Amino acid sequence: QVTLRESGPALVKPTQTLTLTCTFSGFSLTTTGMCVSWVRQPPGKALEWLARIDWDGDKYYNTSLKTRLSISKDTSKNQVVLTMTNVDPADTATYYCTRVVRQLINYYYFYIDVWGKGTTVTVSS
Amino acid sequence: SSELTQDPAVSVALGQTVRITCQGDSLRNYYASWYQQKPRQAPVLVIYGNNNRPSGIPDRFSGSSSGNTASLTITGAQAGDEADYYCSSRDSKGSHVFGGGTRLTVL
Numbered sequence: 001q002v003t004l005r006e007s008g009p010a011l012v013k014p015t016q017t018l019t020l021t022c023t024f025s026g027f028s029l030t031t032t033g034m035c036v037s038w039v040r041q042p043p044g045k046a047l048e049w050l051a052r053i054d055w056d057g058d059k060y061y062n063t064s065l066k067t068r069l070s071i072s073k074d075t076s077k078n079q080v081v082l083t084m085t086n087v088d089p090a091d092t093a094t095y096y097c098t099r100v101v102r103q104l105i106n107y108y109y110f111y112i113d114v115w116g117k118g119t120t121v122t123v124s125s
Numbered sequence: 126s127s128e129l130t131q132d133p134a135v136s137v138a139l140g141q142t143v144r145i146t147c148q149g150d151s152l153r154n155y156y157a158s159w160y161q162q163k164p165r166q167a168p169v170l171v172i173y174g175n176n177n178r179p180s181g182i183p184d185r186f187s188g189s190s191s192g193n194t195a196s197l198t199i200t201g202a203q204a205g206d207e208a209d210y211y212c213s214s215r216d217s218k219g220s221h222v223f224g225g226g227t228r229l230t231v232l
Contacts, residue, residue, distance in 0.1 A: 039223075046211065046224070047162075047211050047213075047223040047226070049220065049221040049222060049223060052221065060219050060220055060221075061220070062220060063218070063220065096168075105156065105174045105177075109155075109173075109174060110215065110221075111173045111174070111213070112158070112160075112170065112213070113170050113173070113179065115167040116167065117167050
């Protein structure tokens with residue numbers, strides 16, 4: 001059974017750096033085709049994809065947020081860490097950790113198949 | 126453009142069929158996936174690769190794609206299907222992208 005659990009501060013002050021940790025089980029980030037992504041959802045708004053790290057270390061970022069985001073992995077701990085610098089009240093959201101799998105359907109196709117329950121982060125002074 | 130556009134809200138009578146659409150240039154080249162999100166819950170994958178259902182998803186959920194439009198069809202909608210539905214695909218650089226979501230109301 002694949003599970004992902006997000007952890008991190010519930011409240012962050014503007015301009016600070018937010019660090020979120022995803023601890024997962026049921027799969028390994030050393031397995032070819034396995035990846036982890038972060039997705040966020042501001043209150044009452046749509047999902048927004050943030051970043052992805054792949055089994056081979058490749059990293060992808062939301063173009064609009066790329067300068068503020070960093071994603072890393074610790075395969076020995078089954079953890080992925082997302083950092084976001086210089087947070088703003090607009091970053092208030094529920095942050096989800098997700099598993100992404102690569103599947104060959106005419107071409108290599110990546111999609112989110114499992115979501116964590118999410119962690120709520122409020123940015124406020 | 127990497128944007129995906131969805132109708133904000135759709136309604137369907139109980140037991141009837143509803144189609145939720147997602148439009149975007151990237152859909153001409155890349156597969157779509159669909160997620161169901163009920164209030165105060167994390168999203169759940171219901172369709173991937175345009176028209177594949179994960180195990181455990183009822184067969185009343187189906188997907189299709191043509192040109193720049195992907196569709197999620199619910200045949201025989203149930204009260205429990207009332208939720209927000211999001212499409213997702215990728216852009217040319219490999220980044221994931223989500224649509225703005227469609228709120229489905231079952232009347």
